[in-house]
Amino acid sequence: MPGRKDLDPSSNPRALIGAELRHAREKAGLSQEACGEPLFVSGSYIGAMENGTRRIPVDIAIQLDKMLGTGDFFERNCGAANQSKYPDHFAEAADAEAVAERIKEYAPLLIPGLLQTEAYAREMFRGGRPTETDATIDKLVEARLDRTHLLEDPTKPMVWAILDEAVLRREVGGPEVMAEALGHIAALIRRRRVIVQVLPFSEGAHVATEGSLKLMFFDEAPTLVYLQALGTGRLEDDPASVARYELTYDLLGASALSPQESLALIESVAEDYAHEDQEP
Template sequence: MAQSKKKDSAPPTVQYFAAVLRLLRERAGFTQDELGALMNYTGSAVSAVETCAKPPTDEFIDAAEKALDAGGLLRSAIKYLRLERYPVYFQGFVQLEQEAVAVSSYCTQVIDGLLQTKDYARALLKSNYPPFEPEELEQLVEARMDRKALLTRKPMALIHTILEEAALRRRIGGAEVMRAQLRHLIECAQLPNVTIQVMSLTHAEHAGLRGPFTVLETADQTALVYMESNGKSTLTTKPEEVGELSRRYAMIRTQALGPKESVSFIEQLMGDL
């Protein structure tokens, strides 16, 4: 009964993958233990995926693809399974983000998810209330790490992030985690397509005080704006709204420290930890 409830509550793509995996396994004449042995997994691990007790990892899918000679049928699900690791309200945005030619974000409370380390992301997600189940937490962490592929994607995407100084000073995860996070920001800033700026606390009044947002530009030159708060999101392509927020972003950018000054500032903060 518990397994049945788990299966019914699993996302549709997870349920479909489980059904296809079981069908291919049975057609090949393998038991769960036999397939697991071919994949270097246990039979219980195969059972967990087939009953939707656990969603398949990318590594599991690759191993099953090879063991069952699935002709790409299982591996083709990775893109859709990855998408379902994200909260429903975020799925539309992340699809657009991964295809964008330019992403410009302004972050006030925490560091942009594209630039987070795994330890920082885990500590941040642990602060959620009500808390996530351990398995769900790790899925969300992995999903956030998947987004980072955009940083090195070809064709290159232009990434620009403006971070409030307060977000850099908040020691999420403790001093060691934060030091590693700041070091990662410095490394990201060395990438030719990534620009990071800091909005200093000394600049008390500035154009970003109304809150965070992200401006995306797609390959067909469509601009859109994404805003998120308390598990709810807004994604707009209305020209008047996008135009207003794009102009606001441009003003915030002029008010923030320059890219070189910002890196020096982050280095100083890292040294103070």
């Protein structure tokens, strides 16, 4: 496609590249399903790349250039657009999180990244990366706090978190850090910025005993599910899998304390940490 210039990575590159993909696909007379078939991806995956909720992997970009006659446009621009300050296994999930309309997350062990304070995030990274330099930890904390800016908007995205009681009881960084971290969550709840429920220890085994879960919803794209394990993670958009994970989340919510009861517990545990920190 002669005459094309590289896109400016400072101006929401995924959305711009997605718009170019839609234009090139429609110009070639292909539906999303027909475009995805030779790439072994679904039509909904093509749609998600077009509206910017999913990245275009470089290997797919190369095939798109060949199929749509766009020279090396997608290969060149997707390489730059896919650069991220986040680990490879989380980079695409972070991109999706930034444009989601609603986020539902179950956290079994740690406070979710969007709800963390600086001190809590720092202690978490220090514990998980004991041999890293202070400079590396600083960069990780900065990237984590950048994500929390999503909550500066008064209404979007809607965030609903279910926290296992272990999240409240696991003492990350000591009583002072925990008192601040739980107080921060309580303040977000009282501002009606987030919905939080606590899944109490008394529930015993439950439908998500084996791991964490994040659902991300969009106005014009399929729901994405992010599943994370030690040092790895993956996004899923298969409708059957998404439906199963949505049911899992609904069952967790039914088993958890009500939002009002959860707030009372969070504030009570925060107060306990504060008193513990003040003891001589």
